[in-house]
Amino acid sequence: MIFWVSMALEIVRSIKEMQLIADNLRLKNKSIGVVPTMGYLHDGHASLIHAAAEISDKVIVTIFVNPMQFAANEDLSRYPRDFEKDCQIAEKAGAHFLFAPSVEEMYPTDFATSISIGGITRKFEGVFRPNHFDGVATVVVKLFGATKPHVAVFGQKDYQQTLVIKRLVSDLNLDVKITVKPTIRETEGLAMSSRNVYLSEDQRVQSLVISQAITNAIEAVQNGERSREQLNTILKTTLLTIENIEIDYCSAANAESLEEPELFSENESIVFLVAVKIGNTRLIDNAVWNPHSNN
């Protein structure tokens, strides 16, 4: 049993209680920012919480390892957890409330609802994690229903997820502004992830090929390359400079629609999406190249 005593951070376990708190804040005309997480917080989450605190009066961090977005063969049971440290990080980053419901609170036995999004969910992560985005969409609507936010902050690291959530919010008339913040990286370039804890020291060094691959592809675009096949080859070739890597996908795509033209146009924003397994650890990363900015 963990007891976290804090003057500033209020821990909420019940949906009803969370809704009452949100109602009270809204009645006082306080804006609510929410940062949905699966816990095991790192500097990437902290940057999202900071961002939420800058644009809203009160920040709710949600911590919920959502079984509905994991497949049977995935790492649900071993997903890392450290509630006490999460409380410290959330509070330090500017959170006022931590909403951490139990699985039973979120999915009682008679639960029977599922939200599906077509189109954008059908490729990349959707291919390798078939019901993943249904689980994400459903839990996001539930978390929004509990926390009643004005704004929600997500990390760019889950790039396809941010597109799915924007689609979801627009389609269901959820009056929540979706803000996406850049991926935070270790000094060497590895995108921060709770799953990095699975990596051995060797694997951590090897995993630098992921950000390197994306950097190489962006450099090629900056030098004028617009062939999708060429760009994908640059990604793949860089990734395969290490052994013991399994590529789920490494692809250039339109940054808004995720469409994959043979040849990108000069004015098209391009996202480079990578998902690999290094040992047993699945890692994803991405970056967007925008023709109108110097990136």
Place this chain on the structure above:
Amino acid sequence: MIFWVSMALEIVRSIKEMQLIADNLRLKNKSIGVVPTMGYLHDGHASLIHAAAEISDKVIVTIFVNPMQFAANEDLSRYPRDFEKDCQIAEKAGAHFLFAPSVEEMYPTDFATSISIGGITRKFEGVFRPNHFDGVATVVVKLFGATKPHVAVFGQKDYQQTLVIKRLVSDLNLDVKITVKPTIRETEGLAMSSRNVYLSEDQRVQSLVISQAITNAIEAVQNGERSREQLNTILKTTLLTIENIEIDYCSAANAESLEEPELFSENESIVFLVAVKIGNTRLIDNAVWNPHSNN
């Protein structure tokens, strides 16, 4: 083009505008009641609007003939409409706002989201209208997103729908109280429905077998009958006293779970559900028998 000029009823076409109105009401601590309809309002709808006005400060009636809940072979294109009369009825019954978005406003071309509910949707209406409840669930979440109600009032006539919506609201943590009000009937017993307008004079008389069938079944329960087969036979036999009727289903079921035991227990609430076609017109009706009340 119809112009409806009213001092009391405000017509809203845009989702954003509806959300702003709802936000303003909520900031002033006004409770919002919503009555979702497909228009062509009758006394049944008026009773729901009255009920909403009794339990909330401001009433929003929504009028939207939702294409997503009609199958290709159903009556979407010929569904009856009379916007001016709807405005009059809504206002007279106590509505303050009428939210009547266009199909394009609700389903822009890139719309891609669908909500599914398992279990309770799989039988009765769900068998004869396979994607109907997905369409209902999706539009209800959208309408709630636009109108931000504290309470929503639905008619018991769509009995299975009320169970589905309660499940939906609970599953998605939508903080909306669902209130169900009794079916309003013509003096002869026919449940009021916008679709009654399709009936010829003869068919209208014939259609009285529906409420008669349910009355007969309830009488049997009151006299101690608990065999589902017997009760269903009473329903069926009464319905088949007219010609030119096609029975989709006529069934006794547990009033909460819609389960169908061989023998109902003494303390079980039983719903009698009927769906038939008379000519080309599909009509549904139901009544609940409750062991603890004198009905």
